[in-house]
Amino acid sequence: MEVEDLLREHAPQVLAALVRRYGGFDTCEDAVQEALLAAAVQWPTDGVPANPKGWLTTVASRRWTELWRNGAARRRREETAALLTPGDPEQVPAVDDTLSLLLMCCHPSLTRVSQVALTLRAVGGLTTAEIARAFLVPEATIGQRISRAKQRIRASGAGFRLPSPSERDERVAAVMDVLYLIFNEGYTASSGAALNRVELTAEAIRLTRQLRSRLPDDGEVAGLLALMLLTDARRPARTGPDGALTPLADQDRSRWDTQAIADGVTLITETLASAPLGPYQLQAAIAAVHDEAPRAQDTDWPQILGLYDLLHSLAPGPMVTLNRIVAFAMVRGPRTGLEHLAAAEADPALAGHHRVHAVRAHLLDLAGNHEAARTHYELAARHTLSIPEQRYLNARAAQLGPSAS
Amino acid sequence: MKYLILIYHNQKAREAWEGSSEAHRTEGLRAHAALVEDLAGSGELVVSGALSDPSQARRVLVGEGRTTISDGPFAEVKEYLAGFYLVECESADRAVEHAARIPEAAFGLVEVRPVLVDTGPDM
Numbered sequence A: 001m002e003v004e005d006l007l008r009e010h011a012p013q014v015l016a017a018l019v020r021r022y023g024g025f026d027t028c029e030d031a032v033q034e035a036l037l038a039a040a041v042q043w044p045t046d047g048v049p050a051n052p053k054g055w056l057t058t059v060a061s062r063r064w065t066e067l068w069r070n071g072a073a074r075r076r077r078e079e080t081a082a083l084l085t086p087g088d089p090e091q092v093p094a095v096d097d098t099l100s101l102l103l104m105c106c107h108p109s110l111t112r113v114s115q116v117a118l119t120l121r122a123v124g125g126l127t128t129a130e131i132a133r134a135f136l137v138p139e140a141t142i143g144q145r146i147s148r149a150k151q152r153i154r155a156s157g158a159g160f161r162l163p164s165p166s167e168r169d170e171r172v173a174a175v176m177d178v179l180y181l182i183f184n185e186g187y188t189a190s191s192g193a194a195l196n197r198v199e200l201t202a203e204a205i206r207l208t209r210q211l212r213s214r215l216p217d218d219g220e221v222a223g224l225l226a227l228m229l230l231t232d233a234r235r236p237a238r239t240g241p242d243g244a245l246t247p248l249a250d251q252d253r254s255r256w257d258t259q260a261i262a263d264g265v266t267l268i269t270e271t272l273a274s275a276p277l278g279p280y281q282l283q284a285a286i287a288a289v290h291d292e293a294p295r296a297q298d299t300d301w302p303q304i305l306g307l308y309d310l311l312h313s314l315a316p317g318p319m320v321t322l323n324r325i326v327a328f329a330m331v332r333g334p335r336t337g338l339e340h341l342a343a344a345e346a347d348p349a350l351a352g353h354h355r356v357h358a359v360r361a362h363l364l365d366l367a368g369n370h371e372a373a374r375t376h377y378e379l380a381a382r383h384t385l386s387i388p389e390q391r392y393l394n395a396r397a398a399q400l401g402p403s404a405s
Numbered sequence B: 001m002k003y004l005i006l007i008y009h010n011q012k013a014r015e016a017w018e019g020s021s022e023a024h025r026t027e028g029l030r031a032h033a034a035l036v037e038d039l040a041g042s043g044e045l046v047v048s049g050a051l052s053d054p055s056q057a058r059r060v061l062v063g064e065g066r067t068t069i070s071d072g073p074f075a076e077v078k079e080y081l082a083g084f085y086l087v088e089c090e091s092a093d094r095a096v097e098h099a100a101r102i103p104e105a106a107f108g109l110v111e112v113r114p115v116l117v118d119t120g121p122d123m
Helices: A003-022 A025-046 A051-068 A073-083 A096-103 A112-123 A130-135 A139-156 A167-186 A200-214 A221-231 A260-273 A279-293 A303-316 A319-334 A334-344 A355-368 A370-383 A387-399 B013-017 B022-041 B093-098 B103-107
Strands: B002-010 B044-050 B056-061 B066-071 B079-088 B110-114
Touching: A003 A025, A003 A051, A003 A112, A025 A051, A025 A112, A025 A139, A096 A167, A096 A200, A112 A130, A112 A139, A112 A167, A112 A200, A130 A139, A130 A167, A130 B013, A139 A334, A139 B022, A167 A200, A167 A221, A200 A221, A221 A260, A221 A279, A260 A279, A303 A319, A319 A334, A319 A355, A334 A355, A355 A370, A355 A387, A355 B002, A370 A387, A370 B066, B002 B013, B002 B093, B002 B103, B013 B103, B022 B079, B022 B103, B079 B093, B093 B110
Parallel strands: none
Antiparallel strands: B002 B079, B002 B110, B044 B079, B056 B066
């Protein structure tokens, strides 16, 4: 195992051990971060110690003592001593540590960006610098988000323990949303832009696997993991040489990752048969139907439409409405799709949205109205906030002939 | 999402600024300082800066293998960029909230523009 992988594997366990021993999440987290940095410097030259976790725990404990001697840390500890009851590390099942940490990092008192940064550092074992590079912001910005997040956790009095069952579902849902956000943040179209950046998609998949090993019976966690695997499987084929997105219909399917697809399909099939249905599972099921089609024209659109109907009733949202219309048009024809699109636009969340223009352009194109299709592709290109999507939309507009304007 | 908050100046705003009282100007500078502090504190600030007078600007023209530099002032410029904040916020509304705290917003010279991302949806 590479040093980096070893560090990331042990980071949450070492942090959990420290929090159990000393209490005070924020100081422990700082101490672990410094131990990880020390290991990242020493291990590649001195060799990996026989007991890496023990080494990290010892160094982190030493560092914690130094921080504790520092007055500020002592004051903080006094404040939190009443709130945290450190237990005996041997008596608590270690299997819950990563889950407790994930839930703490995604505490409802934190903003979403803080939850993301703290999760990547405390559970993912990434350094502040690595997180900053991944998000293309200065290190100070991420450092501030993390320290602010830790202040809020302290102020909220959240302890290092699993929340009550009534609260748990909501908290786990927040963790899943954060992990999916990390995944999507890393789902960049160009590999060039990702150079020297931590692979956030791989990190999100790794953390979701950890979450799943702690909650093996949670259908939505399994659904999320399957969704990530089935989406990431298409990555090698989703970008053209010009950096424009290649839509599913035009992707070279021989470049898809067949192993990831097989794993994802198995996982979602088993989950759908055993767990209560949820939105992540449905999205994974839709991804699976796409991935299983050898050619775009083999896609089982009636099945996709059925899944979107379910998703629409279970977790309605503007993007679900739009994607459902695309599936509907593939089954019933583009003109019927266009009628539904006109009706859907009454929703203020969709009025003027660039994806409405893009879907309209696509359906007009399929209906043979190339002139109008081009106009709407151009309109969508002007409104999108995504560079690869903009390139794709402009390319589609250009394919349909020169602009009249 | 990252948003670039652009602050423009023009003749009218400049005259108003120069003609205002010392106290008023101090208040304006304090508003900027307080905004920087709050944005840094919340972890939303990426970078901010005030730009020099446009007379210090240089225009760069590359053509026919030559680089030509022309110096300001550029008389045709009615409105020019005077400063910027690059922030990362949870929503466009939040970015607009920050922009509204900029004193130049009183002249309608503050603009908020989303920065394009390199991620994209599956289609």
